Amino acid sequence: MxxxxxxxxxxxxxxxxxxxxxxxxxxxxxxxxxxxxxxxxxxxxxxxxxxxxxxxxxxxxxGEPIAYITGEREFFGLSFRVTPAVLIPRPDTELIVELALERAAPRSRLLDMGTGSGAIAVAVASNRPYLDVTALDVSEAALAIASENAAANGARVRFLQSDWFAAVGDERFGVIASNPPYIVAGDRHLAEGDLRFEPIDALTDHGDGLAALRTIVDGAPQHLEDGGWLLLEHGYDQAAAVRALLKARGFDEIGSWRDLGNIERVTGGRFGIDRGDDRRIS
Incomplete structure (x- = not known):
């Protein structure tokens, strides 16, 4: 060559x-x-x-992704270490960071669910050092990478190994953000391009693509402060379905925001505004 x-x-x-x-x-x-x-x-x-x-x-x-070959990827102006244990951070996910930063009150608490490389949590904590940021992942290997990225970028983040909300008990947050597995099982994209090399369980729920999103929407009210925001990244054709999940669970101010490709990529809403005991609904 x-x-x-x-x-x-x-x-x-x-x-x-x-x-x-x-x-x-x-x-x-x-x-x-x-x-x-x-x-x-x-x-x-x-x-x-x-x-x-x-x-x-x-x-x-x-076919191996450049990020896995070099072991790094830039995201939100920061350098992140990546390995095949975590998804490669993508520019479209910067949208959820921007939305979270806009909605997080000073010195409030933010929860990043399914953090992977720590991209969302570390980017938020780096830009708002006085926020109390917690990041969860079920994968011990992913948490090790995320912890390294937080340290390398001087970001203060608490990392917990957790199957969604399991490890946070009755804690509440001003913002909950997540980029969960949302690709439908059998989708042809899973066998194409970089996705062939990325951790399958971080890409798909092995079902209809909405299972993790349902779990997060259902559990979020018990973990949001009054008027707190839930922000969810999802697939290119899932915005309407996620809006419906949020509406059925009692969220207000529901909306979807478009990514760099003009695709509805993040959907979210607020919960607990003058709702009294609604957060106890299960």
């Missing part, structure tokens, strides 16, 4: 990926900053370096 004695400039031209991916993998394999590809363009690669670059490019040609 890379001829013996190739320079950095020649290697960039010879690699078969798109220019951005070529640059990322070259920088990662050679431990170089981006500018070095220009300032050191005539540097000759050693045989070992050429072999390392070729091996990484082959992994990408085999």
């Amino acid at each position: 890379i001829a013996p004695g190739s320079t950095l400039a020649q290697a960039r031209q010879a690699l078969p990926l798109d220019p951005l991916e070529n640059r990322i993998l070259l920088c990662h394999a050679l431990h170089l900053p981006r500018v070095a590809l220009i300032t050191q363009s005539e540097r000759v690669l050693t045989d070992a370096e050429a072999a390392q670059v070729t091996a990484l490019v082959q992994r990408r040609l085999d």
